[in-house]
Amino acid sequence: GQNIDQPTEMTATEGAIVQINCTYQTSGFNGLFWYQQHAGEAPTFLSYNVLDGLEEKGRFSSFLSRSKGYSYLLLKELQMKDSASYLCAPMDSNYQLIWGAGTKLIIKP
């Protein structure tokens, strides 16, 4: 079967760094997406990794290891507005995104 494993909830302090891990199992693989979803809103695209390694985009970076079925999202210089759910979504061989429940990130002052 296909599944995604992310921590349900994480807490971090404003200004700090947090890493959200994701392990996945899919039928085939065509890359992995990270989305941010604020409560009551639709997801917004953060990053896409298809090759191994780190992709940096401002305060957010995403890492992929295909052989380990592992990715992480790194958020630096945390701001209160970063409080949201973060969804790791690998794409399977049919180009379908596989969705888990995501990680709820709580930022404290």
Added chain:
Amino acid sequence: GAVVSQHPSWVICKSGTSVKIECRSLDFQATTMFWYRQFPKQSLMLMATSNEGSKATYEQGVEKDKFLINHASLTLSTLTVTSAHPEDSSFYICSARGRDAQETQYFGPGTRLLVL
């Protein structure tokens, strides 16, 4: 770029009525659009995938006669919830993707449906 709009953002209707939700890609051609449903504190659930000019592909367990999808152009897809019932109350979100299957899905802001 890559803006997707949805209308209406909120709808309240009586049980038994039909509701139509529009999804538009504003600045790109959406070869493929997706319709999702999300209940509180649950993950996104894909309902159906539609390609412009062809019939939608529904996920297992989703009634195609109840959730009518029309992807009439490269910028517009509609979802009609027919004979809505209270259990259909949910957050409906569309997303759109360009021609390449590996392209990013961009989401609309979602539509909250409350069926009384």
